Amino acid sequence: xxxSELIDAIAKESGLSKKDVDAALKSFVGVVSDALQKKEKVQxxxxxxxETGERAARVGKNPRTHEEIKIAASTQVxxxxxxxxxxxxxxxxxxKAKKSKKAK
Numbered sequence: 001x002x003x004s005e006l007i008d009a010i011a012k013e014s015g016l017s018k019k020d021v022d023a024a025l026k027s028f029v030g031v032v033s034d035a036l037q038k039k040e041k042v043q044x045x046x047x048x049x050x051e052t053g054e055r056a057a058r059v060g061k062n063p064r065t066h067e068e069i070k071i072a073a074s075t076q077v078x079x080x081x082x083x084x085x086x087x088x089x090x091x092x093x094x095x096k097a098k099k100s101k102k103a104k
Contacts, residue, residue: 036077046084053078 001009003025010021032050035042041051057073081089 039075044082046082048082048085049080051078051080052076 007018007021007025010016010025011018014021016024032042036050036052039052041049043049052075055074055076058071060069060071061067062069
C-alpha cells in the first residue's frame with residue numbers, strides 16, 4: 001500500500017475527505033519526525049512505539065574491493081509493534097463472501 005492508497009482507505013473508513021486525510025497524515029508524519037529528531041519516544045498504545053537508537057561508528061568492508069571503510073556513527077529509527085497490532089497481524093483475515101451468480 002502506498003501513500004495515496006492509504007489516504008483512499010482512511011477516507012473510505014472514516015468518511016473524511018481525501019484532502020482532510022492527506023493533511024492529517026502529513027501532520028502525523030511531521031510531528032512524529034520532529035519528536036524523533038529531538039530523541040523523544042512516540043508511543044501509540046496498541047499500535048506501537050517509535051524511538052531512536054544510537055549506532056556506534058565502526059569499520060566495514062567494501063564487498064567489491066575488500067577495502068576497509070569507516071562508517072560514521074548515526075541515529076537510527078526503531079519501531080516496536082504493540083500487542084494489538086501483533087495480534088491483528090497474526091490473525092487470519094475474514095473471508096469475503098462470494099458473489100453468487102444468478103441464472104438468467
